[in-house]
Amino acid sequence: MTKELYTGAEMVVKALSAxxxxxxxxxxxxxxxxxxxxxxxxxxxxxxxxxxxxxATHMADxxxxxxxxxxxVLATSGPGATNCVTGIATAYMDxxxxxxxxxxxxTNMIGDDAFQETDIxxxxxxxxxxxxxxxxxxxxxxxxxxxxxxxxxxxxxxxVVELPKDMLIPQNKGEFHIExxxxxxxxxxTVKGHPKQxxxxxxxxxxAERLVVxxxxxxxxxxxxxxxxxxxxxxxxxxxxxxxxLGGISGTHPNxxxxxxxxxSLEANRSMANADVILALGARFDDRVTNNVKKFCPNATxxxxxxDPTSISKTINAHIPVVGLVDKVIQQLMDELDxxxxxxNKEALDNWWQQIDQWRSLKSISYEADGDKIKPQQVVxxxxxxxxxxxxxCSDVGQHQMFAAxxxxxxxxxxxxxxxxxxxxxFGLPAAMGAKIAFPDSxxxxxxxxxxxxxxxxxxxxxxxxxxxxxxxxxxxxSLGMVRQWQDMIYxxxxxxSYMESLPDFVKLAESYGHVGIQINHADExxxxxxxxxSIKKRLVFVDVLVDETEHVYPMQxxxxxxxxxxxxxxxxx
Amino acid sequence: MRxxxxxxxxxxxxxxxxxxxxxxxxxxNIESLTxxxxxxxxxxxxxIATVGDDRVLEQIIKQVNKLIDVIKITxxxxxxxxxxxxxLIKLLAMNDKSRTEVKRITDIFRGxxxxxxxxxxxxxxxxxADKLNAFIDAMSNETEIIEAVRSGCVGIAxxxxxxxI
Numbered sequence: 210m211t212k213e214l215y216t217g218a219e220m221v222v223k224a225l226s227a228x229x230x231x232x233x234x235x236x237x238x239x240x241x242x243x244x245x246x247x248x249x250x251x252x253x254x255x256x257x258x259x260x261x262x263x264x265a266t267h268m269a270d271x272x273x274x275x276x277x278x279x280x281x282v283l284a285t286s287g288p289g290a291t292n293c294v295t296g297i298a299t300a301y302m303d304x305x306x307x308x309x310x311x312x313x314x315x316t317n318m319i320g321d322d323a324f325q326e327t328d329i330x331x332x333x334x335x336x337x338x339x340x341x342x343x344x345x346x347x348x349x350x351x352x353x354x355x356x357x358x359x360x361x362x363x364x365x366x367x368x369v370v371e372l373p374k375d376m377l378i379p380q381n382k383g384e385f386h387i388e389x390x391x392x393x394x395x396x397x398x399t400v401k402g403h404p405k406q407x408x409x410x411x412x413x414x415x416x417a418e419r420l421v422v423x424x425x426x427x428x429x430x431x432x433x434x435x436x437x438x439x440x441x442x443x444x445x446x447x448x449x450x451x452x453x454x455l456g457g458i459s460g461t462h463p464n465x466x467x468x469x470x471x472x473x474s475l476e477a478n479r480s481m482a483n484a485d486v487i488l489a490l491g492a493r494f495d496d497r498v499t500n501n502v503k504k505f506c507p508n509a510t511x512x513x514x515x516x517d518p519t520s521i522s523k524t525i526n527a528h529i530p531v532v533g534l535v536d537k538v539i540q541q542l543m544d545e546l547d548x549x550x551x552x553x554n555k556e557a558l559d560n561w562w563q564q565i566d567q568w569r570s571l572k573s574i575s576y577e578a579d580g581d582k583i584k585p586q587q588v589v590x591x592x593x594x595x596x597x598x599x600x601x602x603c604s605d606v607g608q609h610q611m612f613a614a615x616x617x618x619x620x621x622x623x624x625x626x627x628x629x630x631x632x633x634x635x636f637g638l639p640a641a642m643g644a645k646i647a648f649p650d651s652x653x654x655x656x657x658x659x660x661x662x663x664x665x666x667x668x669x670x671x672x673x674x675x676x677x678x679x680x681x682x683x684x685x686x687x688s689l690g691m692v693r694q695w696q697d698m699i700y701x702x703x704x705x706x707s708y709m710e711s712l713p714d715f716v717k718l719a720e721s722y723g724h725v726g727i728q729i730n731h732a733d734e735x736x737x738x739x740x741x742x743x744s745i746k747k748r749l750v751f752v753d754v755l756v757d758e759t760e761h762v763y764p765m766q767x768x769x770x771x772x773x774x775x776x777x778x779x780x781x782x783x
Numbered sequence: 784m785r786x787x788x789x790x791x792x793x794x795x796x797x798x799x800x801x802x803x804x805x806x807x808x809x810x811x812n813i814e815s816l817t818x819x820x821x822x823x824x825x826x827x828x829x830x831i832a833t834v835g836d837d838r839v840l841e842q843i844i845k846q847v848n849k850l851i852d853v854i855k856i857t858x859x860x861x862x863x864x865x866x867x868x869x870x871l872i873k874l875l876a877m878n879d880k881s882r883t884e885v886k887r888i889t890d891i892f893r894g895x896x897x898x899x900x901x902x903x904x905x906x907x908x909x910x911x912a913d914k915l916n917a918f919i920d921a922m923s924n925e926t927e928i929i930e931a932v933r934s935g936c937v938g939i940a941x942x943x944x945x946x947x948i
Binding site: 340394395521 | 792793796797801804808838841842845846848849850851852853854922948
């Protein structure tokens with residue numbers, strides 16, 4: 210009996226099929242044409258042709274953030290692969306599982322500076338969870354299976370697989386074997402928290418008088434929001450989310466005290482600063498949260514739960530470290546609370562909530578409407594209202610990102626999609642496209658600005674080809690708003706290269722790509738025109754909103770200060 | 784503080800570069816690094832001498848452990864261990880006096896002369912870093928050092944404790 214033989218290119222596609230991949234986001238080129246040929250000859254996986262490889266990575270990323278399924282990118286060697294680098298780094302910083310298949314020149318040419326040769330494994334080494342070179346075509350299926358396993362377990366992250374041309378060509382064939390139940394002796398991520406640490410953590414939580422639960426993207430990644438909500442309600446503790454953790458608990462939950470950190474709410478940062486115990490769940494004490502680490506919450510006992518041991522005690526020393534999957538650990542914490550028959554300390558809680566409510570009453574997340582000029586915050590509020598708070602909101606990077614985080618309370622995890630760690634301008638539109646492909650019947654918004662949107666504007670063409678009617682809401686302030694804000698605050702208003710001259714007519718631009726363009730100039734037409742934009746379901750709408758260019762994002766942590774030292778208005782410190 | 788880390792990892796292409804890349808990416812020090820396959824050719828063992836305070840060392844160990852190819856890492860300096868380094872050194876030995884001196888110092892340090900040329904002796908010495916430094920100092924007072932190469936240290940825990948899978 211003769212076994213069926215496959216080319217490497219066929220093996221790639223077959224392996225992806227075996228791993229239940231539905232979409233590949235990519236762009237063809239010389240070294241991967243055999244894979245494209247194999248894709249052409251099957252119907253199980255759909256290939257989405259972007260207009261720039263960076264967008265392919267962000268689109269895969271957005272798809273993953275919306276669904277939880279691993280996104281797959283296919284790029285050719287050389288420039289195709291290097292164009293993926295920003296997207297890989299974006300996924301890496303936010304722990305997003307992704308598999309990037311990159312072409313490579315034939316094995317015998319590697320190192321000769323061949324046409325479109327780049328050492329992409331080398332280029333991407335600092336920004337991947339792992340990477341693979343293929344040396345034998347029979348290895349391809351299991352390498353791809355391993356790549357998925359590594360990308361999607363433990364602390365998730367991107368994995369690069371480099372496929373030399375000679376592994377893919379029709380002349381070379383081999384047998385196909387794939388082991389989808391991957392086991393590796395060198396990689397066994399911890400799953401459950403150590404029981405001793407759980408006991409210690411609960412003992413500390415029970416004795417706390419001013420507990421704050423501080424959660425991050427880990428809750429979203431682990432789909433742990435139900436357990437988290439249960440735990441928070443059980444403890445009746447205040448909870449704050451990082452930028453990445455928004456939606457981990459409903460933004461309208463009474464225990465939610467807002468986002469913390471640089472542009473977090475005053476009540477969240479004050480609560481952190483005054484806490485006696487901080488329960489950190491799937492968050493990493495990023496510098497955009499802590500502000501000056503030397504002044505960070507000096508009186509708090511810190512319980513830090515994270516799947517990645519390197520995140521623990523990296524910037525802030527954890528008194529009680531717990532390594533494990535956050536959903537499992539939360540369950541363990543609740544089981545332990547049961548075991549000790551926990552009842553909350555009502556008196557301490559009342560005092561704590563009274564204090565927090567006083568901070569809340571200062572309404573740090575607020576702005577002053579200004580007649581005719583459209584305030585960017587207003588736009589986000591209107592978006593929230595029109596979409597019933599149910600949209601997928603995919604953000605670019607800058608002021609609009611912070612306004613969206615502050616003024617659109619997310620009911621569910623995965624609703625808020627943004628590049629938090631790397632802060633990648635140009636992320637928003639392709640990420641929104643990825644979310645839209647997964648959820649075609651939901652509102653998917655790309656909230657962006659006149660700076661960010663131009664970093665991947667070419668994807669408007671992809672949107673037309675694949676019918677991806679996202680709603681782009683651009684808070685157009687004719688400048689790089691966040692840069693300008695820092696220049697106002699720190700550089701005495703010297704607006705060095707932060708003014709966007711020669712902006713295109715975005716309405717005409719959208720139209721030339723075959724979409725609908727709407728411009729909003731005045732506050733009084735905001736509601737109607739936005740409503741109109743969201744009522745157009747079958748076509749992409751680009752809403753160009755001319756907002757007040759002088760607006761700053763507040764509150765804002767004072768540089769080098771403690772976590773709760775904040776500017777609440779221009780020139781006003783809390 | 785100087786630490787010696789022993790790392791057991793998959794003997795895969797690129798696994799060494801991941802270790803080296805990690806050290807430079809995160810601004811950790813490498814004083815010396817040695818690597819070779821173990822008795823099991825699917826595994827490599829790396830010994831790294833590094834310098835850092837407790838916090839940095841904790842991060843180094845965690846970050847190295849996080850690399851997918853790494854199976855185990857241990858800080859040998861935490862407990863009793865043996866540490867050795869090999870030195871090959873080429874010394875000017877032009878006349879009887881310097882030849883005698885080179886021979887004498889080599890004997891004192893329990894080294895051996897492994898090659899001779901018309902005007903040079905090549906000496907091999909093993910020991911910990913301090914001993915090799917002392918040897919180099921002693922020699923430089925007596926004659927000219929033409930060339931020296933050090934292997935970087937390797938280490939192993941004393942007693943039953945072992946780094947294996």
